[in-house]
Amino acid sequence: MKFLDQAKVYIRSGDGGAGAVSFRREKFIEFGGPDGGDGGRGGDVWVEAVDGLNTLIDYRYQQHFKAKTGVHGMGRNRTGAKGADVTLKVPAGTQVYEEDNETLICDLTEVGQRFRLAAGGNGGFGNQHFKTSTNQAPRRANPGLPGEELTIWLRLKLIADxxxxxxxxxxxxxxxxxxxxxxxxxxxxxxxxxxxxxxxxxxxxxxxxxxxxxxxxxxxxxxxxxxxxxxxxxxxxxxxxxxxxxxxxxxxxxxxxxxxxxxxxxxxxxxxxxxxxxxxxxxxxxxxxxxxxxxxxxxxxxxxxxxxxxxxxxxxxxxxxxxxxxxxxxxxxxxxxxxx
The missing domain is CATH 3.40.50.300 (P-loop containing nucleotide triphosphate hydrolases)
Known part of the structure; x- marks a missing residue:
């Protein structure tokens, strides 16, 4: 296995799911009102120090990581599921820097330490949130917020006595x-x-x-x-x-x-x-x-x-x-x- 102690990586957290525009439709219920659910939150991007690694060689072959988009809201006030997270697994002793390769974001010195590098976007509100006394049947919902994207540097400093x-x-x-x-x-x-x-x-x-x-x-x-x-x-x-x-x-x-x-x-x-x-x-x-x-x-x-x-x-x-x-x-x- 080759030794690699520095890698440049692009990451992007997931977008939030869109809220739903929906109305309750049931027999014998004349004015059901809005029941559009909220969109799910986008997935986060994490970095975690794990046991069994002593090089960043994995990031020579894959440099782009993107978390999943949150699931869109649905009728009957159903909120969409959160998008799947992405975790960058690195050896203990890895430092994470911003794109300038000088500004330190985090320093993972022990196995098990985790840090959230990019938070997923919030899900949008469904039309149930926009009901008012003068607007009983709103036909609008919010789109989800976009995720965060950034380029980072991973730099390994071996943990040795x-x-x-x-x-x-x-x-x-x-x-x-x-x-x-x-x-x-x-x-x-x-x-x-x-x-x-x-x-x-x-x-x-x-x-x-x-x-x-x-x-x-x-x-x-x-x-x-x-x-x-x-x-x-x-x-x-x-x-x-x-x-x-x-x-x-x-x-x-x-x-x-x-x-x-x-x-x-x-x-x-x-x-x-x-x-x-x-x-x-x-x-x-x-x-x-x-x-x-x-x-x-x-x-x-x-x-x-x-x-x-x-x-x-x-x-x-x-x-x-x-x-x-x-x-x-x-x-x-x-x-x-x-x-x-």
Whole structure:
């Protein structure tokens, strides 16, 4: 299944049904009077976060959604039925924007959240509403009100506890494949992943969701490469795992390059907790390992963890460090909600 994190969609709620013009006609009832029923309300358009989705790929193949028109009113004071609603089912973490792609309409962060994007038009009054002392047999009824139509943008920001960042070929996909059931593309030649990967990591009987964020290079915030398009997916994470490849000639420079892109992007990434790890250390001898670890420590201001997803060295230590930060962040969230 392909990954799609943004989609443009046209929606229209249903028109209201028309009111009816009708008169009571029964034997032995000489002046029955008007009995035209009201039209039904048009269907609404909703968006709902559901379980089991992690992409907006469905909206690549269908971009137009229209709710049903309300049923017209009928005689004997029968009101028409409401038109059928339309529900756009999206993954948790989806934001809905207006056509300008800047004005936020709603942010669905939890499964089960719903929001009405367009209300159906009201049904028209039947002629029973227009009876007066001077007009006992009105022959008029209201048409239903038209529904609302608008173009919206759906933008997905993955809900993950931890996000992996780093330059291309830092070993992000290899690490994700080693600690979860995810199967990202991995090869022994240089390339960059084009779509975020998502997996569930387990350590000491506990689980957390981890996301691989691809495509960051120097100048990404200015549009270089595929730019910072996918950085939105780490906005919701609790901790960042910053991988620096041991094959970099200058690990400190590589670290500062990615930190510069994160800081330039903003949106709270600068303040997020960060675990720094020197990856692919199985390719180094003892002297090289010591030298590059020291260089990365000077740049990051802390001692990095040593990691090799291929040999398994340091994997559990990295997972435990991530889990500790995630649990601390979760506790802070619980305390904040308690204070509110």
């Amino acid at each position: 931890s996000g992996i960042v780093g330059l291309p070929n830092a070993g992000k996909s290899t690490f994700l494949a080693a600690v979860s059931a995810a199967k990202p593309k991995i090869a022994d030649y240089p390339f960059t992943t084009l779509h975020p990967g998502l997996g569930v990591a387990r350590i000491d009987g506990r689980e957390f969701v981890i996301a691989d964020i691809p495509g960051l290079i120097e100048g990404a915030h200015e549009g270089a490469g595929i730019g910072d398009r996918f950085l939105g997916h780490v906005e919701r994470t609790r901790v960042l795992l910053h991988l620096v490849s041991a094959q970099e000639e200058n690990p400190g420079k590589a670290y500062k390059t990615i930190r510069g892109e994160l800081d330039a992007y903003g949106h709270g990434l600068k303040e997020k907790a960060e675990i720094v790890a020197l990856s692919q250390v199985d390719t180094l001898d003892a002297d090289q390992r010591k030298k590059k670890t020291a260089a990365l420590k000077r740049a990051a201001g802390r001692a990095p963890l040593l990691l090799s997803a291929v040999s398994g060295e340091g994997v559990e230590a990295v997972l435990r460090a991530l889990m500790a930060e995630i649990e601390r962040a979760r506790e802070e969230t619980v305390l904040e909600k308690a204070r509110d």
